Amino acid sequence: MDGVGIIGAIIIGIVAGWIAEQVTGRRHGLITNLIVGLVGAFIGWFLAGLIDVGVGGWIEWLVASTIGAILLLLIFSMVRRR
Numbered sequence: 001m002d003g004v005g006i007i008g009a010i011i012i013g014i015v016a017g018w019i020a021e022q023v024t025g026r027r028h029g030l031i032t033n034l035i036v037g038l039v040g041a042f043i044g045w046f047l048a049g050l051i052d053v054g055v056g057g058w059i060e061w062l063v064a065s066t067i068g069a070i071l072l073l074l075i076f077s078m079v080r081r082r
Contacts, residue, residue: 008058008061009038009041009061010034010038012037012041012058012061012062012065013033013034013035013036013037013038013040013041013065014030014033014034014037015037015062015066016036016037016040016041016062016065016066016068016069017032017033017034017035017036017037017038017040017069018033018037019066019069019070020033020036020037020040020066020069020070020072020073021033021036021073023066023070024070024073024074024077026073036069036072036073037065037066037069038065039068039069039072040065040066040067040068040069040070040071040072041061041064041065041068041069042068043067043068043069043071043072044061044063044064044065044066044067044068044069045064045068046068047064047067047068047071048064
């Protein structure tokens, strides 16, 4: 997460996890939202690299993290059902 710092990454992770939680209809706590958001950030960063989209500012990181977190929760729910 270049350019946002550790505190910024934590804040973005919490917000991205919360947004993903709302979109997927799940209910988690603050720590789970943080973890989902931070893992989602890595997934979003990876996907942005695959399609050659630059991620540099707060908004871009939030969007990428949220998309990654939503994908993470959807994949987790698919695996958990089996």
